[in-house]
Amino acid sequence: MKRIYVNEEWCLGCHLCEYNCAFANSGMTDMATALKGKPIYPRIHIEGNDKVSYAVSCRHCTDPICVKSCIAGAISKTDGVVRVDKNKCVGCLTCVLVCPYGSLAPDESGIMQKCELCLQNTCGEPACVKGCPNRAIVYEERGEDE
């Protein structure tokens, strides 16, 4: 199934993906209104050191431990996408405790949010991929199981 992959040799560490993610999930139509002067809570983040950088977001694992561990039954996987029901989440952060990739972080209210591949927001395709200036984040089929 299609997944988001990163190419750390090409990542510039520009953090544009974080802004594009926050904007795509803001529900707003203007990027400046959505983000200017506000702390952002993107569902993707750049990690790295002085030599390398790369973007980290949900891997939509074949056997997602967050789904099995959620104490609120709020995380599920349908059609290959791991989703969180923010209405059920209580912000206990058990998913943060178990995600081996360090992909998950809560929103500003402490409730979990996560990469859902922009399939249900206004972008319709992963905004981090679409906006990456160096094709360091791609959304493609590399033969991994759903």
Added chain:
Amino acid sequence: MKQYVIIGNGVAAAGCIEGIRSVDKDSKITVISEENHPVYCRPLISYYLENKTDPERMNYRSADFYEKMGCDLFYGKKVIHIDADSQKVVLDDGTKLPYTEVCVATGSAPFVPPFEGLNTVEKKSNFMTLDDTFALEKAIDKDSNVLIVGAGLIGLKCAEGLHGRVAGITVCDLADRVLSSILDTDCAAIVQKHLEANGIQFMLGDTAVRFEKNSAQMKSGKTVEFDTLVLAVGVRPNTALVKDIGGEINRGIIVNEHMETSLENIYAAGDCTEGKDISLGQKRVLALLPNAYMQGHTAGVNMAGGEEVFDKAIPMNSIGFFGLHVMTAGTYEGELYEEKTDSSLKRLFTKDGLLKGFILIGKTERTGIYTSLIREKTPLDTIDFKTMKKVATSVAFSPENRRKKFGGVV
């Protein structure tokens, strides 16, 4: 066709149902539920008191879950015996249900010490079930003073849940610190201080020895007046069904990594079991929701003739009080690495070249990377542990390992 019976209807049972159905779409599954509720998120009962959720949202699965999964439910029924010879479970109303495989997912029950005079206390409650929670909610009002016996996870989450809905909350525990099962003395002191700053009062190293109506006589000689009593001393695994027919039990029902008990065609999962804690290298009861689901799933797959092992169990908790998050995992033995700021504390424990356990307070970003090091028993000499111990980050993995994790390169 097989005929599965699941005794219990908690999260381990839900995992078992989903595990069975991942292999066998057709055979009948019968679930015996003592509680008159579909499977719900037990740890959310304190969030219910806080008004952060409600019974509908607390349902662990969607309303059509059992129907979709092809399950027959017996609500309000108790299994009194497993007849292993004839492969039947016997219900309290005399019904006998044949099985080809049975999963014992009976959970645990509150342990209530034989307090003198407990029967004279009018308003008292455990804090384990949704019905306990409704009863507690009925028993309190804004003028109530509540005494909680037990400063463990259940007692303290109850205190947080009641905060703002009652006049005063006192928590006592025979242990000298809060959360004594998961925190060391220093870490417990931080959490206690935070709870005290939010108005919770403590009497530690002290416990009730005698009750007389609305008054508790403490071990220290003090007296505590209260309106409502919550008993949260501890829980005990419900092992009787397996014990009665000669199955191997210790504190919990002994299971292997396939979730098989010592008895043929009888599996067990969840809080009633005792499986191997790989951080400790010994069997112990790990009464945790993620563990219950994963054990249940493994049991289900194997009951249905599939092959799944669950050999990565460790104690792990993510728990928050009044905005302060605490995450713990594994075993606190070996060499200590510590980082401390005004608002956070990190303790990592390493031994034999492995991360064995941690306690993180206040700062918990990407903690799952640490948890995975314990679960996967990652040799620390294969990663940049100098970087990793300061901050949980995948940068500390080798480039090859990282490409595998984030590039799908196998």
